[in-house]
Amino acid sequence: MSFFKKLRDRMFRSSDKIGEGLEALVAEDAAAPEGAETGASEAARAAEVAPAQPPAAPPAAPVSPPPAMPQAQAREAERKVEPEAAKPGLLGRLFGGGGAAVEEPRRLVDDAMLESLEEVLIQTDMGVETSMRVTANIAEGRFGKRISTRELKAALAGEVARIMEPVARPLPIYPKRPQVVLVVGVNGSGKTTTIGKLASQFKAAGKSVVIAAGDTFRAAAVEQLQVWGQRAGVPVLTAPEGSDPASLAFDALTQAQAQGADLLLIDTAGRLQNRQDLMEELAKIVRVIRKVDATAPHNTLLVLDATTGQNALSQVEIFRKIADVTGLVMTKLDGTAKGGVLVALADRFGLPIHAIGVGEQIDDLAPFDPEDFAKALVGQE
Ligand SMILES: Nc1nc2c(ncn2[C@@H]2O[C@H](COP(=O)(O)OP(=O)(O)OP(=O)(O)O)[C@@H](O)[C@H]2O)c(=O)[nH]1
Incomplete structure (x- = not known):
């Protein structure tokens, strides 16, 4: 067995804790009532991230929302995508391609999400200072965007590896x-x-x-x-x-x-x-x-x-x-x-x-x- 496999299998409690924490964190938002978290300051922050993005007009075509879109707008766009995603074509279904169209749950990277992320990291004994620094780095370039658990895990692994490399x-x-x-x-x-x-x-x-x-x-x-x-x-x-x-x-x-x-x-x-x-x-x-x-x-x-x-x-x-x-x-x-x-x-x-x-x-x-x-x-x- 490779040492990585052994490490991954045996570090199950750490991985479970972070993995489950991240999934719960993303799912929390997916389950939240529509528009519940869309505060004025959040919209303003999101607009700050993408100043060129017109704040109100939803896109005309049913495309995936650009990541820096304000939350309500992003959800609106997602709703338009859903009917397509839910009905893969016959060929797609026959060859298992239908699964690819299923949208991953995503969560807006906002203050509340970052706070929850920090808590998950602190629980694994990363310490308050390091957890804050890692969270701040995750926020950079992602604030106001919607992120999936998979992307969050990849970003976090990247941050951790960067700290550990030296x-x-x-x-x-x-x-x-x-x-x-x-x-x-x-x-x-x-x-x-x-x-x-x-x-x-x-x-x-x-x-x-x-x-x-x-x-x-x-x-x-x-x-x-x-x-x-x-x-x-x-x-x-x-x-x-x-x-x-x-x-x-x-x-x-x-x-x-x-x-x-x-x-x-x-x-x-x-x-x-x-x-x-x-x-x-x-x-x-x-x-x-x-x-x-x-x-x-x-x-x-x-x-x-x-x-x-x-x-x-x-x-x-x-x-x-x-x-x-x-x-x-x-x-x-x-x-x-x-x-x-x-x-x-x-x-x-x-x-x-x-x-x-x-x-x-x-x-x-x-x-x-x-x-x-x-x-x-x-x-x-
Ligand atoms: N699960 C697990 N147990 C370990 C590991 N390393 C050591 N142990 C166990 O931890 C216990 C303590 O290890 P020791 O090597 O005796 O520790 P020590 O520091 O020499 O302790 P003293 O002899 O009391 O000074 C032993 O039962 C080891 O088998 C590890 O990586 N994983």
């Missing part, structure tokens, strides 16, 4: 051996799983990988890494429970160097309850590994759990203060209604998003593709 960068691979990747993030965000997946994928790509189980406070995390290591055929260096993670990182880097390994992945603890301790622990790991290689760590990956929604934003803020975060991995995009938080993250911090996780298996981690993500997020086929 941050979509795979984990950079340097000629430096071993390349040291420090992996940070709160407990349960998916650090261990991500390290396991990365190790397996790099190993499968022919790289030699070493893992350091630096969360020495959680025996379960160490065991989990050992399982991943066995599965991937990658050595996992461990230390006794409660011992100094910096000392383990030092040993691991020395060993990785001696082995001529390509990549050293260092897991870390994620206890944010005591931020000061964690800060000191991470700073010490960095200090100590720099005794072996002054340029290490070459990447500091922050692993974020998509299901935490807006909380991911504050985690980035905190971890940027305690570690020199160079890139993000977003896990658990499967089964969350909060996938929009990735857009907020990109918009707010501009940190590279290296990979996304959509499940617990090795191949459920893939480089971040902005267009696939945007399409999956808005439920576009």
